[in-house]
Amino acid sequence: MDAREIEADLTEVLVTEAEIHAKLAELARRIEADYEGEDLLLVGVLKGAVMVMADLARELRPHVNMDWMAVSSYGAGTQSSGVVRIVKDLDTDLTGRHVLIVEDIIDSGLTLHWLLGNLESRGAASIEICALLRKPDAAKVEVDVKYLGFDIPNQFVVGYGLDYAEHYRNLRDIAILAPHVYS
Ligand code: XMP
Numbered sequence: 489m490d491a492r493e494i495e496a497d498l499t500e501v502l503v504t505e506a507e508i509h510a511k512l513a514e515l516a517r518r519i520e521a522d523y524e525g526e527d528l529l530l531v532g533v534l535k536g537a538v539m540v541m542a543d544l545a546r547e548l549r550p551h552v553n554m555d556w557m558a559v560s561s562y563g564a565g566t567q568s569s570g571v572v573r574i575v576k577d578l579d580t581d582l583t584g585r586h587v588l589i590v591e592d593i594i595d596s597g598l599t600l601h602w603l604l605g606n607l608e609s610r611g612a613a614s615i616e617i618c619a620l621l622r623k624p625d626a627a628k629v630e631v632d633v634k635y636l637g638f639d640i641p642n643q644f645v646v647g648y649g650l651d652y653a654e655h656y657r658n659l660r661d662i663a664i665l666a667p668h669v670y671s
């Protein structure tokens with residue numbers, strides 16, 4: 489896809505790169521204050537959270553650990569089913585660890601709800617969630633997000649790690665995907 493084709497697939501930029509970075513800096517200051525003196529393990533959810541993880545982790549002082557999980561939701565289409573399968577598990581033992589799950593987006597909330605339940609059985613000292621985006625109008629279960637970037641409308645978004653059929657992940661801004669692309 490060339491630049492013009494990509495632009496034709498997007499209806500509007502919802503959150504700019506500058507707004508994302510400003511927000512992550514703000515969240516990082518809160519996280520640093522809340523975990524002062526503690527060792528923090530960031531758990532990124534592949535693949536969407538790659539950009540959030542990379543930028544948030546580099547905002548955080550001092551040192552943090554990073555690990556990754558890949559999960560996949562059973563069922564077809566763009567809707568999450570809530571039945572989740574672990575595709576790649578953590579390498580880290582969570583016993584006694586302070587864990588911060590790093591996610592790109594909370595849509596129905598089903599994936600994070602499941603993930604939280606799964607990680608809670610592993611003996612962590614604490615588990616919290618940081619999500620860049622949330623669609624409040626799409627919620628099927630309430631998920632307690634301690635560190636939230638932006639609430640957005642219930643539309644399909646891409647960029648900054650978020651994909652449609654593995655495209656657009658490397659866009660710097662977050663944009664609304666034009667319905668003609670997926671309908
Ligand atoms: P749930 O519904 O379980 O969904 O909260 C979580 C996962 O679904 C993906 N997702 C999106 N991906 N644009 C995307 O590129 C979107 O608007 C969108 N909504 C949900 C995403 O992987 C998220 O972790």
Ligand code: MG
Nearest residue numbers: 533536537592
């Ligand atoms: Mg994701």
